[in-house]
Amino acid sequence: MKLLILDRDGVINHDSDAYIKSLEEWIPIPGSIEAIAQLSKAGWTVAVATNQSGIARGYYPLSTLEAMHARLRELVAEQGGEVGHIVYCPHGPDEGCECRKPKPGMLRAIAEYYQVDLRGVWFVGDSTGDLEAALAVGAQPVLVKTGKGEKTLKKGIPEKTLIFDDLAAIARELI
Ligand SMILES: O=P(O)(O)OC[C@@H](O)[C@H]1O[C@@H](OP(=O)(O)O)[C@@H](O)[C@@H](O)[C@@H]1O
Numbered sequence: 001m002k003l004l005i006l007d008r009d010g011v012i013n014h015d016s017d018a019y020i021k022s023l024e025e026w027i028p029i030p031g032s033i034e035a036i037a038q039l040s041k042a043g044w045t046v047a048v049a050t051n052q053s054g055i056a057r058g059y060y061p062l063s064t065l066e067a068m069h070a071r072l073r074e075l076v077a078e079q080g081g082e083v084g085h086i087v088y089c090p091h092g093p094d095e096g097c098e099c100r101k102p103k104p105g106m107l108r109a110i111a112e113y114y115q116v117d118l119r120g121v122w123f124v125g126d127s128t129g130d131l132e133a134a135l136a137v138g139a140q141p142v143l144v145k146t147g148k149g150e151k152t153l154k155k156g157i158p159e160k161t162l163i164f165d166d167l168a169a170i171a172r173e174l175i
């Protein structure tokens with residue numbers, strides 16, 4: 001199967017150092033909804049793996065997170081596409097969970113859900129933790145320059161990382 005896994009904040013929607021705490025703050029990056037719709041119409045399964053420590057920090061309830069993901073699904077469906085499995089880590093950095101990136105727990109959960117091998121599967125992110133999670137399971141790390149991507153690039157990235165301007169550029173590459 002053609003599986004593409006996306007980080008959320010900074011890849012699909014704008015990110016903020018103050019976290020994305022409400023549906024109003026959840027604003028798609030231009031071209032990202034269209035990219036997901038085009039990819040899914042071209043036969044790609046587009047899954048999402050996102051850290052959401054804002055839940056553990058008490059910044060927003062689970063219902064708000066679910067509303068953001070319902071909005072994502074709705075916007076992509078309006079363009080004739082669909083969003084696949086969405087996995088999130090609601091834990092804080094000190095809880096020692098197995099799902100918070102850079103740990104690959106969420107990627108493994110997506111592989112389990114679709115019963116696929118993650119080797120070579122592109123995982124698209126804007127942060128170092130995204131790239132490290134990909135490498136931990138033999139997936140292909142892909143950096144976009146949106147969100148924290150430019151900052152991540154400046155810090156230095158794993159040499160096998162692929163780099164694109166944004167999700168729209170990835171869709172153009174894959175379709
Ligand atoms: O990029 P994804 O994984 O979709 O989500 C990232 C968010 O959960 C937040 O992750 C936080 O990191 P800490 O969780 O505080 O280390 C900060 O980087 C926030 O700016 C960011 O909005």
Ligand SMILES: [Mg+2]
Nearest residue numbers: 007009010126
């Ligand atoms: Mg991100």
Ligand SMILES: [Zn+2]
Nearest residue numbers: 089091097099
């Ligand atoms: Zn977790």
